Amino acid sequence: MQTSSGARPNMPLAGITVIDLGQIYQGPYATLLMAKAGARIIKVEPPKGEPARLRATVGMSATFPFAMLNSNKQGVSINLKHPQGKALLKRMVAKADVLLENFAPGVMDKLGVGWPVLRDINSRLVYASGTGYGLDGPDRDNLAMDLTVQAASGIMSITGFPDGPPVKAGPAIVDFMSGIHLYAAVVTALFERQITGQGRLVEVAMQESVYPSLASNLSFLYNRKGEVPPRTGNRHGGLSIAPYNVYATSDGYIAIITVTEDHWHGITEAIGRPELKADSRFISNPERVKHMPEVDAMVEGWTRTKPRDEAIAILRGCRVPCAPVRDLKEVINDRHMHERGMLEEIDHPEFGRITVPTSPLRFHGADKVATTPSPKVGQHNDEVYGGWLGLTEAEIAGLKSDGAI
């Protein structure tokens, strides 16, 4: 990754090459951010494509999420069950900085290309494993998808209303939380390698990556001396802040939170009830908590009379922390994220004009990595195996005809 003048590109991970066996969301998200930070990502897929492709509609090589998460990657194919496929992977590992995979525990070892084998080929290799529950421990082999880890990790138990069932969070938060942790682990090991010259096996488990986000809820458990708190819907998880809720407007919903008394005073101004500031029932947060149903009813009594955006404008004018509940169409068209370059429209060869994310990691002063659309399976076989790895055309043709790529 040297420019023709030999200077290092002005991108944090310039010069790093990643062998990316990532699939679905967790692994591909980690390597997308590496690509956007300047690394070269070689996405290695079985000849029939990684599982995220198998959900594609007929005639397409990929799904929309695949296109979102695999920009700026070179696509190559390898059949890891084929002896020559394994040999090819080993040749690549010898030249690479990172290998990342999110197969179930033990899969790479069974294929004969696990960490103990690969580190003997390249002691500088950072080997990253993303799994559901980790590489050891009694739950190691539990099948893990975002849905099941949301259940096992406690997330569902604290989402939803007290009189309803547990609810999954809509986004694939476990997949993505563990994906960015995986990125973090890899880059930490790369930093260390700059000093020690040695790679490491780094590991992230989906379940573990979401545990810290339960902090508030675990504190309610602690405060109740171990008694499990009920679900609280959109109210504060400990039922100890008011107002704190999602309120209906005439055409949608808004979220309001009060952290200080000034926020409460702002609400009383916004809803045209300044006299409430002096009302003893609402004089402090503990008093408002005691009268939570009345407080919420008063606020919603006002919000229901206003369109969502008008209510937000009035509340913001009074310095009340609030936000509209926006739908996905609003979010994908968000002017702010487009202006900031977080979202970008690209012309994808299969999907046409679509909006894709760049990276939430923003390195001021670094050069932008221009987006190239997600590749097809093996699209860059010649470029990577010929150009980067140095195989001859005949060797590549042989691998192809043998079914190794």
Place this chain on the structure above:
Amino acid sequence: MQTSSGARPNMPLAGITVIDLGQIYQGPYATLLMAKAGARIIKVEPPKGEPARLRATVGMSATFPFAMLNSNKQGVSINLKHPQGKALLKRMVAKADVLLENFAPGVMDKLGVGWPVLRDINSRLVYASGTGYGLDGPDRDNLAMDLTVQAASGIMSITGFPDGPPVKAGPAIVDFMSGIHLYAAVVTALFERQITGQGRLVEVAMQESVYPSLASNLSFLYNRKGEVPPRTGNRHGGLSIAPYNVYATSDGYIAIITVTEDHWHGITEAIGRPELKADSRFISNPERVKHMPEVDAMVEGWTRTKPRDEAIAILRGCRVPCAPVRDLKEVINDRHMHERGMLEEIDHPEFGRITVPTSPLRFHGADKVATTPSPKVGQHNDEVYGGWLGLTEAEIAGLKSDGAI
């Protein structure tokens, strides 16, 4: 961070010193993981403590989440509104590798200790900013808490049932998702600095850090040509997989997902209805999707007759991806995470015996960072200002009496 023999400790971030102005969750989570990877974290708080302490019950210096997220940090106090406080911060920055803050945009600049000032003091400094919406753009100054960003980012709109309101995800997923992104940005810049010798300003916005996790849901928007899909409760967000739901048992709930036909066949065995495999209504996933209410009713008809853990054992025996919906008491006592060292019991000077997380980032072969409990405000003033920074006792006493620390 040299040992007495001069060897580098066997921890990835050994030798790195972080000036940590982080508060609440986002910043402190990022620096907790740095501490657990071997960095020295100097947690800088105003003399009255950071906001997370202000929620402490009377007689306590901290809250339970504070104790969870501030292990292995040295606590110092600085009044950044005091000229000598600013001068002290600058002296520290001259010796540090990283400064991390998650104040609102512009706060550090207004205090006169923003990035342009600090980089002139230390060109190797990595300066990390965590905000709600970023350091520029039209929404820069919107007030951002986990709740409001869950609303604005689209998360709430896709959580909950079609006949109910939008629902917040129970965990503080925005705070923590952005916190680990902030860690990732810092370490990426530290890696780069090993090569270039120069620091950078790095930035993460809460809203942007959760956008990629909407991938599946954005694909349903795309598939519907921009028409916003309805909420789907615990069913698949695109209503295109069955069975995929949370089912009631006789004493709790379980999540079940089918990815392959084998999983469906496993379910028919588990529920004692092997004849369903050949039933044309359920013969393939598209057929089962057409009959989703019947499919769910059949599965739940069986699960309701079993205790949760028995249902899970039977389904796992048939290789069906499933998991119990576990409550927080089960999660904090999870044998697997305790055996793996992700969760640890410590004796905290204020909280007594509590369970705290270590780090989801696992570096095989590295030495463990033994947990030290979260500090009180200014607990390590003498150690840090005297020992590390080299101030005299008289200087420290002067800063104290002047109200600068």
